[in-house]
Amino acid sequence: MRKLTYFVACSLDGFIGDEHGDASEMFRFLDAEYLAFLTAEFPETLSTPGRRHFGIDDVPNKRFDTMIQGRASYELALKEGIASPYGHMREYVASRTLGVSPDPNVQIVADDLVGRVRALKAEEGGLDIFLCGGSVVAGELLDEIDELVVKSYPIVYGKGMPMFATGAGIGEFTLGEVRTFTNGVMVRTYARKR
Numbered sequence: 001m002r003k004l005t006y007f008v009a010c011s012l013d014g015f016i017g018d019e020h021g022d023a024s025e026m027f028r029f030l031d032a033e034y035l036a037f038l039t040a041e042f043p044e045t046l047s048t049p050g051r052r053h054f055g056i057d058d059v060p061n062k063r064f065d066t067m068i069q070g071r072a073s074y075e076l077a078l079k080e081g082i083a084s085p086y087g088h089m090r091e092y093v094a095s096r097t098l099g100v101s102p103d104p105n106v107q108i109v110a111d112d113l114v115g116r117v118r119a120l121k122a123e124e125g126g127l128d129i130f131l132c133g134g135s136v137v138a139g140e141l142l143d144e145i146d147e148l149v150v151k152s153y154p155i156v157y158g159k160g161m162p163m164f165a166t167g168a169g170i171g172e173f174t175l176g177e178v179r180t181f182t183n184g185v186m187v188r189t190y191a192r193k194r
Contacts, residue, residue: 002121003146005064006131006138007045008163011153015160021072021134026153029183037179037187042149045130047077048087064089064130066120068109070137071095078102089130092116094137113137117144139166146192148173154184 009026010016017023030038035054038046044061051057067086074093077085083103084091091106094113101108109116120129121144131138131145138145142164150163173190180186 002066002123002126003128004068004117004121004131004141004144005128005147005149006141006145006163007042007149007151008131008133008138009151009153010163011155011157011160013156013158014163015157016133016135016163018157018160021076021161025155025157029153029185031181031183034181034183034185037181044086044089045132047082047085049082049085051088061088061127063128065127066090066092067130067132068092068094068117068137068141069132070134071098072136073132073134074098074106086132092120094140113140114144117141135161135163135165139164142166142171145171148188148190150188150190152186152188 008016009023011026039054039056039059042063043051043056043059044064046054046056051059067089069092071093074085074095077083084105087105092109093101093106094109096110098108117129131141172193174193176189176191178186178188
């Protein structure tokens with residue numbers, strides 16, 4: 001069974017971006033030490049243009065071969081003219097309004113997102129599934145998330161988009177590995193407690 005991992009960047013106060021989902025304030029923490037960690041441990045979580053920019057196009061996917069994101073997260077890439085932001089993986093975008101996909105590598109999931117994720121998790125072989133965001137999709141998939149990798153950045157937004165937009169009940173996770181970096185970033189890994 002494949003795992004669904006919510007690999008998410010957030011502020012100290014638990015926001016993944018401002019009210020509009022803009023997380024650009026966090027980009028400044030992508031220094032050499034932290035980038036080396038991401039490249040070694042989670043290279044596929046960098047977007048295809050990001051991988052190109054940092055010269056790691058040829059680094060193979062290590063943990064994930066499939067990614068899921070919400071429409072709002074996806075539209076941030078579309079505004080930049082990028083129709084397949086994670087072209088090095090199978091891409092799914094949860095959207096009831098997007099309609100036709102602007103790229104053949106991007107599949108739109110218009111309904112039964114939970115069912116689609118369960119089918120992806122049940123696939124034989126392959127790597128795991130990367131939940132990129134956003135808040136609404138993470139809330140909808142809360143019960144399906146097997147692992148959280150929370151990248152906490154040393155900033156406070158005060159208000160913004162929470163990690164999970166949900167009215168669901170409490171989900172409990174167990175702390176695993178914790179990594180800290182000289183730039184103040186902390187990466188914590190949690191496993192679903194079932």
